[in-house]
Amino acid sequence: MSATINLEDVFKLSGIPTYTFVEPNEYKKLMVSIRTKGRGVVIEGPSGIGKTTCVLQIIKDLGLKGDFRVLSGRKRRDRAEIENLLTADSFGGVILDDFHKLDGEIKSKFSDLLKVLADEEVEDSKLIVIGINKTGKSLIEFSNDLRNRISIIKFESNPEEKVKELINKGEEALNFSLNIKDEIVKEAQGSFHIAQMLAHNACIASKISERCNEKSISNLSYESLKESVLSELDLSYSDVVTNFVKGQRVKKGSRAPYLHVLYWLAQADEWSINLQELLVHNPTHKNSVGQILTKGHLKTHFESDERFSDVMYFNSDTSEVSIEDPKFSFYLRSVLWTKLARKIGFYSFDFKSSYDFALSFAGSNRDDANYIFERLSDNEIAVFYDNNEQSRILSENVEEYLAPIYRSESVYVVPLLSPQYPTRIWCKFEGDVFQARFGSNSVIPLRYSDCPIGMFDATNGVGGFSIDVNEPRESQLDSFVQLLVDKIHEKRIEDAENSNMG
Known part of the structure; x- marks a missing residue:
């Protein structure tokens, strides 16, 4: 009597x-x-596409299973x-495994170790490093030669025919066909892991827990399966x-910078993004996402909850x-x-302007301008403040750089x-x-009490805020x-309502 083949x-x-093991394209190499x-081996690529599984299968096929142990940079x-x-x-x-989880000093030492093992042609030590994209590059940066x-092997997302081969093998083992296989x-x-998860749940939904005595086929809706899986993952x-x-x-x-980091990650084909590169293509976020990146807030946030590092990895360097x-x-x-943005309290998700506020001031008022900039930035609001833009202004025609910001690129x-x-x-x-923006409700003057009457006639009738130069400055600036x-919060709500009407 043959042994029962179980779904799990x-x-x-x-x-x-x-x-259901399927040889990826990189198998022979x-x-x-x-x-x-x-010779050291470095394997890099997205999570869930079968890197570690492939290594273990090759070691088994070569009859070396007892010669290798698995260690993980993730496990303390x-x-x-x-x-x-x-x-x-x-x-x-x-x-x-999970080499990218190790700190920089340890990675550097392993770079040296791999070099020594290769130069001395050591035969009783074999090191196989597995990590995310660019793991090989990070090692070479420590030692150019x-x-x-070493052999650097990059795993790509698996082509659909490979994923289909996995499903076919599972169907054959269970004597059962999935009507939603293509979906x-x-x-x-390209993820073997996700394919296994969806196929497993499809079998459960079809009440298949072991090999069928007679060939049968499921009668499922992919959307209902997806909702069931997502409901479980939601927990x-x-x-x-x-x-x-x-x-x-x-x-x-x-401007919801952390939400945009996750949103961009969700759109990524290879499950990996470079924020500096994305900011080049998404300039309206350079003063929100860019701020949490350069000021170290994103790194601090990643480290504030262990659950973040269970599902994501952030390399601040x-x-x-x-x-x-x-x-x-x-x-x-x-x-x-x-x-999700509305539920949490972010009324705008798309931003047409690069800046919420553009500050214009004389050098003698730089301390006040800097204070306003810092306080607004703390609220993740995008502010044009010249000192924060020095690297971008460098070598530019200053008038051509500044004019669009004050004309239209700031709210x-x-x-x-x-x-x-x-x-x-x-x-x-x-x-x-x-000046052309007066009358469009988009200029907010901060008036100093020691200005002579009539100095700024163009701002008469425009609602602003007055600073009494004889009173403590900080509390007045806080109020402003x-x-x-x-x-800007009211503006976000207004834009959201107009968007809904459209």
Whole structure:
């Protein structure tokens, strides 16, 4: 009597496939590299596409299973053993998974170790490093001459025919056909892990738990299967997503920079993004996402909750964000981002202007301008402040750079109208540019009490804020900043309502 073939051994949710292993395109190249004595192997690529599974299968096929142990940079209990490899005379075969999780100093030492193993053609130590995209590049950056001493094998997302082959093998093992196989293949987006998960749940929904005695076919709707899977994943990931997009707290008037980081990650084909590169193509976010990146707020936020690092990886040195958990990627693709933004308290998700406020001021009022900039930036509001733009202005035609900002690229212009303002050349230039905006409710003057009457006739009748130069400055500026926050918050709500009407 033949043994029963169970569903959990066919479409496996974790571990090495028993019936559904599919050789990825990189299989032969990787097998030869593993078989080559003394040569280090680095495998890089997105999570969930079968890198570790492929390595373990090759080791099994080569009859080397007992010669290798698996260590993970993700597991704290493995850290001591990982560091011991650096000083061991020989360590046999080691698969070092999640290499990107190790700190820079340890990575540098492993770069040196791989070089030594290659130069000395060590035959009793074999190191296989597995990590996310650009793992090989990170090692070479520590040692430029390492490139020709190791094999770097990049795993791409699996083509649909490979994912379909996996499903076919599972169907054959269970004597059962999935009527939504094509939809599962498409939705897996090259991930064997997601394909296994969806096929497993499809079988459960069809009440298939083991091999069928007679050939049968499912009668499922993919949409109902997807909703069922997402409902289950929601228990694991809903709070993670909500807490991440909020940042440290939801700030009134915020441009929702953390939400955009996650949104961009959800759209990424390879489950990995480079924020610096994305900001070049999304300039309206350079003063929101750019701020949390350059000021270290994003790094602090990632480190504030262990659940974030369970599903994502952030490299603050390169500004790379990658998905660690394939199921999290599947979940992110289903998020209704505009609805989520509104639910949390972000009224705008799309921004037409690069800046919410553009400050115009004389040099003698720089301390006040800087204070306003810092307080607004703390609220994740985009502000044009010249000191924060020096690297961008460098080598540019300054007039051509500034004119669009004061003319149309900021929602509001905030001129600091002190006695010195009309005497400064750049203030006059900026004022000439934004003068046309009077009457469009987009200029908010900050008036100093020591200005002679009639100095700024153009601003008469325009609602602004007055600073008494004889009173403590900071509390007055705080009041003004709060009014600006309220103003941009109201503008976001107004834009959202107009968008709904459209």
